[in-house]
Amino acid sequence: MLKIENVSKSYAKSPVKAVDGLNLEVRDGEIFGFLGPNGAGKSTTIKMITGILNSDSGDIEINGISLKKDPIKAKMTIGYVPDEHNTYDKLTGNEYLNFIGEMYDVPQKTLEERKAKYLKLFHLDENANEQIKSYSHGMKQKILVIAALIHEPKLWILDEPLTGLDPESAFELKKLMREQADNGNTVFFSSHVIDVVEKVCDRVAIINHGKLIAVDTLANLKKDKTVSLEKIFLDITNENNIETVYGSKL
Amino acid sequence: MRDFSIILKTLLRQKFRFQKYTASGKKNRVLLAFIIVGVACLPMIALVAFSVYNTGLVMKTAGVVTEGYTYLITALQAVVLFTGIVSMLNTIYFSKDTEFLLPLPVKTSSIYAAKLVYVYIDELITGVLTSLLLLIPYAIAVNAPFFLYIQLLLVIIIAPMLPLLLGAILAIPLMWVIGYFKNKGIITSIVYVLLMGLLFGLYYYFIYKYTGTVAEDSLPGEMLARLIVSISDGARAILPNYLLAKTLNPVSFSEYILSFLYAILMYAALMFVAIGVSSLVYRKTVMKQLENPKKKMVVKSSEKRVGIVGALMKSDAKRLFRDPNMGTFTLFQLIIVPIILVFMLFQFNTDNLGMDAAFLKPILLVGALAFTLFMGMSTNTSATSAFTRENRNFYVLKMLPIDFKNILKAKIYLAGIFSEATLVIAAIVAGIMTKADWYYVLAMIGVYTFLNIGTTSLQVFIDLARPRLNWNTFNEGAKNNPSALMSLLIDFVMMIVVVGIGGIFLYPLFTVGTLSAWAEPAMWAVLLAISLVYMIISYEITIKNSQKLFERIEQ
Numbered sequence A: 001m002l003k004i005e006n007v008s009k010s011y012a013k014s015p016v017k018a019v020d021g022l023n024l025e026v027r028d029g030e031i032f033g034f035l036g037p038n039g040a041g042k043s044t045t046i047k048m049i050t051g052i053l054n055s056d057s058g059d060i061e062i063n064g065i066s067l068k069k070d071p072i073k074a075k076m077t078i079g080y081v082p083d084e085h086n087t088y089d090k091l092t093g094n095e096y097l098n099f100i101g102e103m104y105d106v107p108q109k110t111l112e113e114r115k116a117k118y119l120k121l122f123h124l125d126e127n128a129n130e131q132i133k134s135y136s137h138g139m140k141q142k143i144l145v146i147a148a149l150i151h152e153p154k155l156w157i158l159d160e161p162l163t164g165l166d167p168e169s170a171f172e173l174k175k176l177m178r179e180q181a182d183n184g185n186t187v188f189f190s191s192h193v194i195d196v197v198e199k200v201c202d203r204v205a206i207i208n209h210g211k212l213i214a215v216d217t218l219a220n221l222k223k224d225k226t227v228s229l230e231k232i233f234l235d236i237t238n239e240n241n242i243e244t245v246y247g248s249k250l
Numbered sequence B: 001m002r003d004f005s006i007i008l009k010t011l012l013r014q015k016f017r018f019q020k021y022t023a024s025g026k027k028n029r030v031l032l033a034f035i036i037v038g039v040a041c042l043p044m045i046a047l048v049a050f051s052v053y054n055t056g057l058v059m060k061t062a063g064v065v066t067e068g069y070t071y072l073i074t075a076l077q078a079v080v081l082f083t084g085i086v087s088m089l090n091t092i093y094f095s096k097d098t099e100f101l102l103p104l105p106v107k108t109s110s111i112y113a114a115k116l117v118y119v120y121i122d123e124l125i126t127g128v129l130t131s132l133l134l135l136i137p138y139a140i141a142v143n144a145p146f147f148l149y150i151q152l153l154l155v156i157i158i159a160p161m162l163p164l165l166l167g168a169i170l171a172i173p174l175m176w177v178i179g180y181f182k183n184k185g186i187i188t189s190i191v192y193v194l195l196m197g198l199l200f201g202l203y204y205y206f207i208y209k210y211t212g213t214v215a216e217d218s219l220p221g222e223m224l225a226r227l228i229v230s231i232s233d234g235a236r237a238i239l240p241n242y243l244l245a246k247t248l249n250p251v252s253f254s255e256y257i258l259s260f261l262y263a264i265l266m267y268a269a270l271m272f273v274a275i276g277v278s279s280l281v282y283r284k285t286v287m288k289q290l291e292n293p294k295k296k297m298v299v300k301s302s303e304k305r306v307g308i309v310g311a312l313m314k315s316d317a318k319r320l321f322r323d324p325n326m327g328t329f330t331l332f333q334l335i336i337v338p339i340i341l342v343f344m345l346f347q348f349n350t351d352n353l354g355m356d357a358a359f360l361k362p363i364l365l366v367g368a369l370a371f372t373l374f375m376g377m378s379t380n381t382s383a384t385s386a387f388t389r390e391n392r393n394f395y396v397l398k399m400l401p402i403d404f405k406n407i408l409k410a411k412i413y414l415a416g417i418f419s420e421a422t423l424v425i426a427a428i429v430a431g432i433m434t435k436a437d438w439y440y441v442l443a444m445i446g447v448y449t450f451l452n453i454g455t456t457s458l459q460v461f462i463d464l465a466r467p468r469l470n471w472n473t474f475n476e477g478a479k480n481n482p483s484a485l486m487s488l489l490i491d492f493v494m495m496i497v498v499v500g501i502g503g504i505f506l507y508p509l510f511t512v513g514t515l516s517a518w519a520e521p522a523m524w525a526v527l528l529a530i531s532l533v534y535m536i537i538s539y540e541i542t543i544k545n546s547q548k549l550f551e552r553i554e555q
Helices: A042-049 A071-076 A093-103 A108-121 A137-149 A167-182 A194-200 A229-237 A239-246 B002-016 B030-040 B042-062 B065-093 B108-141 B146-158 B161-180 B186-210 B221-237 B239-248 B253-290 B307-321 B324-347 B357-378 B388-399 B404-434 B438-465 B474-478 B482-511 B519-552
Strands: A002-010 A017-026 A031-035 A057-062 A078-081 A155-159 A186-190 A203-208 A211-217
Touching (some): A002 A042, A017 A211, A042 A186, A078 A137, A093 A108, A093 B307, A108 A137, B002 B108, B065 B253, B065 B324, B108 B146, B108 B253, B146 B239, B146 B253, B239 B253, B307 B404, B357 B404, B357 B519, B388 B474, B482 B519
Parallel strands (some): A031 A186, A155 A186
Antiparallel strands (some): A002 A057
C-alpha cells in the first residue's frame, strides 16, 4: 500500500510548487492510474515515491514503512520503471539484471530463474549478452521493466511504460500489471495514453499544477457512461471547467 | 559559412551558458573556484614566471632570443596539446550531439569546422593563461619593444592552432584504429591511451633531443657554443614556430613581414589540409562510432557475487572502460605521468647536470615524489568525476535500496586503484632511474598510498558537493568542474608540503654538500607520518559529511 500525506515539493528558487500538499492512498491489489498534463507534477511525485527526490514536507509510506525514516527498507519493496530510458547502457542486459539483483539482495538461484522467465517473456533472451546501448527504444524499455520486477516488488511504479513497446510486449506488460495486482501487489501507473489507463486501471487520480484535482474509480469519474475518460481528463485539466464538472475544486 | 557560424554559435552557447544553480540546488560558484585556485597558485605562477624571466636574460646574453621564443611557443603548444587533444577527439568524434547534427541539411565540413573552431576557442583560454606565464616574462627579460607586445597577442592567438590542427590530422588514423577495435570493451580504451602515449612520447623525445638542461656557470666556452648551436638547430626544426618567433624578434621590418607571411601561410596550409582531409572522412568515421552492431559479449549469464561495494565497483569499472571517452581520461594518467617522469629524470640526470650522484639522488627522489603527486593526483579523473560521470543515470544510485556509505566507498576505492597504480609505477620508475635504495622506494610508495587515499576521498567528496550532471560529452563534465579545480589546489598544496619537508631535511646538501646519516630516514619518517594523518582526516571528513550532500542532489 502506498500512502502520500500532505507532500509538497519546490525546485531550487522556483516560487511555484511542483507538487503542492498532495494526499493520496493507493490500496493493495489495485492498478492505480496517475494522469496529468505535461508539467503537472506526475514525474516529481513518482521521483519522490522512489526516493530520487526529497519532499519539502509531508511523508510517504510504502507498506507502512516511512520513506523518510527507513528509506532503504522502503525502497526494497519498490520496483521502478523510469520514463526516460537512461540506464547503464555500457552493461549488457544480463550484467544489468545481475547488478540490480545483487543490489536488491535477490538470491542467485531465484535471480537466474526470474531472469530466464522475464527475458523469455519479453523476447530478450537472445539479446541478453549484448550491451544495452545496442538495444532499440522498446528493448531498453523492456530491460527496465524486467529490472523493476526482478525482486518482485510490493509496489510497482511505472512512468509512461508503454512508450516504444511493440503491441505484443505492450499486451504482455498490461497482463503482468494485472497479475501483480491480482497477487495483492500495488501498481502505480503514470501515462498520457488515456485509452490504456481507461482499460487497465481500477482507480485514477488526476493532477494539475501540482495539486490533486480528482481521484476516484473510473465508474465514479464517468458519471455519464457515454463520455470518455479523455473528455473528462480534458475537462478537468482545463481550469475553467473544474467547477462545472465537479461543482468545486477538490 | 552561415551553417558553420550557426553551429559554432550553438556549440559555444551550450558550453558557456552559465548555470546559476547546480544539481544540488546550490548557487554555481565555479568562477569563484577558478579564482581561489588561481590565487592559491600565485606563488607557483610567480616562480615559473621568474624562471622564464631568468632564462630570457640568459638567452639574450647568448644571442638566441628568437630560439627562446620558439621553445616557449612550443611549450605553450605542449600544454594545449596536453589539455586539448582528448577534448578535441571527444568533441569531434565521440560527442552525443553527432546523432542530432548529422541529419541536419548542412555540409559535413561545416559541422567539422565548427567543432574544430569550438575546441580551439575552448583551448585558447589555456593558451592565453600559459602565455602569461611564459611569453610575457620572457618578452620583458629580452627588452621587447612595446609594439611587439601587440604582435605577441597575435602569436598567442595563432600558436594554439598548431597542436590542434596536427591533432586533427593525426586523429584520422587514430580513429581508424579505434574503429577497428570498437566494441572490444577495455581494449578500445587501452589502444586509445597507448596511441596517445605514443604521441606524447614522440613529442617529449623531440624536445629532449633538441634541448638539454645545463648549469650555465659550469660550462666551458666550447661546450656553451655547442649548446647554442644545438638550441639553434632545434628551434629551426620547429619551422612554423620559429617563423612566429622571428616576428617577435625581427631584425628588420621586411623580415617581420616576410616571417609573419610565411607563418600565416604555413598555418593556413595546415588548416586547409586538416579541415579538407578530415572533413572528407569525418562523416564516415563518426558514423562508424554511432554504429551499434549487435555483438554478443563473452560474459557469463550468472556472475559471482562480490558484495554490494564490489558489485558497485564492478559495474562502475565496466561502464568506465567500455566508454572510450571515460576510459581514456581514466587511463591517461597511467601512461602520461610515467612518460613525463622518465624524460624529466633523463634531463636531470647526473651526466647532464655534471653533479655528484650522492648529492642529486635524494633531491631527485623528492622532486619525483612531488611532481608525481601533483600530476598523478590532479589527473585522476575517475575521482574528480566520480559522481559527475553518472550523468543522467544518477537517479539509479538514489533509488537503490542500499546504504549510501557503500556507494561512497565503491567510488573512493575504484578511483584510488587507478591513481595508486600510477603512483606505484612512478615510484618504481623514479627508483630505477635515480638508483635509489629499495627501502626509500618502499617509503615513497607508502607516502603515495596514504596521500592517495586522503586525496581521492576529498576529490570524490568535492565532486559530490557539486556534480556536473546532464552533460553531452564527458569532456563537459570532466573538464573545469569544481572538483577538478579544487583538486589542483589540494595537489598543489600537497606538492609544496612535500618540497618544503624535503627542503628542510636536505638543506645541508646545499650548504655543506653532505647529509648526516639520519637526515634521509628522518625525512621519509616525517613524510609518512604527515601523510598518514592527512589520510585519516580526509577519509573521516568524507565519510561523515557526504550523506547529506548525496541527499541534496536532485535530477
